[in-house]
Amino acid sequence: LAKEAGKGTFRFFTEELHKELMEKTFFEMELRQALEKGQFLLHYQPQFDLTTGEIKGMEALARWNHPDRGFIPPLKFIPIAEENGFILPLGEWVLRTACTQAKAWQEQGFPPLRMSVNVSMRQFNLPSFVEDVRRILSETGLHPSHLNLEITESMMSDVKRCETVLQELYEAGITVSIDDFGTGYSSLLYLSKFPLSHLKIDQAFISELSKSNTAIVKAIIDLAKNLELNVIAEGVETEQQGNFLQQLGCNEVQGYLYSKPLPEKEIEQSLFHTV
Ligand code: C2E
Ligand code: MG
Ligand code: MG
Ligand code: MG
DSSP: OTTTTOHHHHHHHHHHHHHHHHHHHHHHHHHHHHHHTTOEEEEEEEEEETTTOOEEEEEEEEEEEETTTEEEOHHHHHHHHHHHSTHHHHHHHHHHHHHHHHHHHHHTTOOOOEEEEEOOHHHHHSTTHHHHHHHHHHHHTOOGGGEEEEEEGGGGSSHHHHHHHHHHHHHTTOEEEEEEETSSOOOHHHHHHSOOOEEEEOHHHHHSOOHHHHHHHHHHHHHHHHTTOEEEEEOOOSHHHHHHHHHTTOOEEESTTTOOOBOHHHHHHHHSOOO
């Protein structure tokens, strides 16, 4: 195509590509340095019991506070970190920070909560993954039962690997949830065989409760009940969605209706009522 359009276009085309590549390389370099420079932080989004209103846990979500560009959302940097391997040191930092925070809150006298941490494919596939998690737990002093790992359906594609890892985590006393459930291709057979604690219904189904999405949400809740798994609905934004989920017997909810992800100080003020 470039050849047909003539020499000038070809040069323009390569210059554009070159610029993009340079930008990407620069972004990746900044990303790598961001960890050393202390530009990452975690926000925490609480998860509530839909029947009692009680807080059950919270999800740790990575934030990059870029000096010039402000907060960069994880969907902008997690996929790149996953691609170039930076997710390994970043993921370890997230895990350690979340465990340290959970332990610190317990020591301040706050009721012990489940701390959920997102795990990426690369981390999960690391031969030392379970060992790394156990080491971080013992270094931070957090009891394994207070850590929950969120994996996605894509990690279940290597069934043997997944089974081994999940069994080891289970034996270590660490619970595991399936995140963004309903958007991947998990086999229902493995869902029943693997030691899992929660299914998190993807927010795409909740945000638009169309007739078909309603049917899917109902089916996921029934499935989870029959497999004795807890269900957390993600991305709940309206009272109507909350009421609907309650009627269907959904166990827990997470979403802007209840709370946005918050920095640690705000969590302490709003949930634990301290100043
Ligand atoms: P996720 O694990 O499914 O996390 C839920 C996302 O939904 C979060 O986006 C959260 O802020 C957002 N959310 C929560 N409630 C609502 C709501 O009511 N409405 C809407 N529209 N959104 C809501 P966030 O923090 O931007 O993170 C996006 C994704 O980035 C996460 O999706 C997760 O896949 C990934 N991520 C974030 N932190 C980490 C991390 O530390 N490690 C890894 N591997 N992935 C991470
Ligand atoms: Mg998650
Ligand atoms: Mg999710
Ligand atoms: Mg997601």
